[in-house]
Amino acid sequence: MKSRSPRLATRAIIVEDGRLLLVNAYPGNRSDLWGAPGGGVEPGVSLPENLRREVNEECGLEVEVGALALVNEFHDPKSGYHQVDLFFRCRVTRGALDPAWRDPAGIVHTCRFFAPAELAAIRLKPDSLPRIAFAPAAPVYYDPLEEIVP
Known part of the structure; x- marks a missing residue:
C-alpha cells in the first residue's frame, strides 16, 4: 500500500435550542450514518x-466560525485513506433549514437538528461528538485515530 498524506477537513458544531445539527452525506441515502456538516x-x-x-453548500446556512473544539482522525487500513477533521463551534447567522434545499454536489441529502436524547438512537461519527458539542466550556479535545465505518 502506497503511503499518502492525510486529507484535511473542517466540520461545524452547531447547537441551536439544545439540538445538534447533523447531516447524512451518503448519495442515494445509502447509509444511516450521520455527522457534522463540513468537508475537505x-x-x-x-x-x-x-x-x-x-456549511452553506450542504445546509443552505451562513455561519460564524468560532473556536476549535475537537480534532478527530479516522482511517481505512485497507486503502490507506486517512483524514483529519477539525471541528469548530459555529453559530448560524443567516438562514434556516429548508427541506427543499439541495446540496449542489449531491452528497448531503438530509440536514437535521437532533436533541441529545435522540442521538442514542442513531449512528453518528465521531463517537465523541455529542459529548463535545454539549460541553461548550470544554477545552479542545483530541479524538484518537479510529477505523473508518462504512
Missing part, C-alpha cells in the same frame, strides 16, 4: 472560509 479543505483558503462554504 481547499488549498489557499483559510479553515474558517472553507467551513463557511461547506
Whole structure:
C-alpha cells in the first residue's frame, strides 16, 4: 500500500435550542450514518472560509466560525485513506433549514437538528461528538485515530 498524506477537513458544531445539527452525506441515502456538516479543505483558503462554504453548500446556512473544539482522525487500513477533521463551534447567522434545499454536489441529502436524547438512537461519527458539542466550556479535545465505518 502506497503511503499518502492525510486529507484535511473542517466540520461545524452547531447547537441551536439544545439540538445538534447533523447531516447524512451518503448519495442515494445509502447509509444511516450521520455527522457534522463540513468537508475537505481547499488549498489557499483559510479553515474558517472553507467551513463557511461547506456549511452553506450542504445546509443552505451562513455561519460564524468560532473556536476549535475537537480534532478527530479516522482511517481505512485497507486503502490507506486517512483524514483529519477539525471541528469548530459555529453559530448560524443567516438562514434556516429548508427541506427543499439541495446540496449542489449531491452528497448531503438530509440536514437535521437532533436533541441529545435522540442521538442514542442513531449512528453518528465521531463517537465523541455529542459529548463535545454539549460541553461548550470544554477545552479542545483530541479524538484518537479510529477505523473508518462504512
